[in-house]
Amino acid sequence: MHPEMEFVLLQINYLDWENEGVESRKCYEVACKHNKPVMVMEPLKGGFLADIPLEAEKLMKDYNPDASVISWALRFVASLDNVFMILTGASSLKQLKENIEDFENFKPLNDEEYEILDKVADIIHSNITVDCTKCKYCLDACTEEINIPKVFDLYNSEKILDPAPWTPIGNAYLNYSKLPGVGIASDCSECGMCVEECPQHIDIPEVMKDVAKTFETEYYGFVDK
Template structure:
């Protein structure tokens, strides 16, 4: 794998944004074809993505339409949802069927944190994955990780058999005390384990930036896209094997592959610009949500948490007090979802959140902004 860009099947284009399984098949096919045509081979999915249908999407767009030897496929087993040892065999066989393959090139124990690690230990998920590797159904066993450097060190020390680790690395989280990307990266380097990067653009948040930040980047690289800075930052770190991008449009595929085809690490001047951009973004971001949507599934009030946070961030970034457009979107969402003010603070969402956000507190802020906002004026007759 010479090229460091991977295609994440986590944020696929949809025909209906209210239905995570309403795939825009024609666009996805074009995206996959363009990615492969430009010499990139790594595809990443997971059992739970897109309401448990991402693996089906990858079968239809990739596996059925291209020879098995021209792509590398990764998927993930989520310990968090296990209720019995037998669930692992059932899920694994289901994944093989959904993806339409006989083996996985990369197989991850998904979203390891304090609680999910205990689940993985309870059901010997690491042993299960290694058994499948021995049987030839998996080529490389790893884990995706969202927790503290201390826990990462503990897990990697206990499981030296892992072939790789997948970490959230991006310039906004590099020094973030909640995510601690840099320290987690340093722990992985200490264990001399290859790193695959997820969330290099932090769920698309780094694909756009405040005007002041964009001006800094464009002044140095007028032709370079804003997300290229984020992906190149992640790929520039020593020991990084692959950088995943959850691409949603053909334009994103063409842009990402254009600069990653002949990847050049950031230079000293670019690092200084990234540091300045980080300060600007931190001063302008209200909620650091990546829209992974892990929080949504268990919500008893069916609150559209990531969608509300995106609208809230947009409202806070608005250059004036007029939030009418965000309010319209919010009201449209509440037609089929609970309002932010209906949160009962069960905190299931916070347990599932890889970013360790205080979601219930943020929802109170959303409620103050939108639920307390005056109704839009009626259209004149």
């Protein structure tokens, strides 16, 4: 509908490649079909792919001990035809230099490496309860001042652990709830404004119900919840 567009900016990473909400592959293929160069955002999924489960990291290290998990993610998007720019993001000079080094020594992924990334993605998906990238777009929309990314980060970490009435993560949620001026999961009014801002299309109000059920229990002093 807009042939005048000079390029397309897409969220692409190996975890979202077949994600039904993000549809990285399908969007990329449409851009290629219309001969539009692609600029990539979120190659590390908001930093999420920099800290993956040990089981997944082991697959990478067994194949190439010298390659970082970040380099695998960057090479995935850099290996795609029609990609002319990758917005990597960096929070320190060290990270910036590492990113530059990864691209200076860039080699496209081979078939075996693609197979490893498929296995890595499966492992990560099996450990994720909420697919939040901590982009924080939802924060300004929340009328109850709930730090949604922080709450979801604690929730994901809790779900990876063995079920228990009390955990250090649950205690961290309790400490968060005591901060002045912050909302907790049960404060969610289900207005849905945050969902409109979420690039991952997460049904945030629905997830908040389970977050409250998980953390806001008598074991942590939420006697009135």
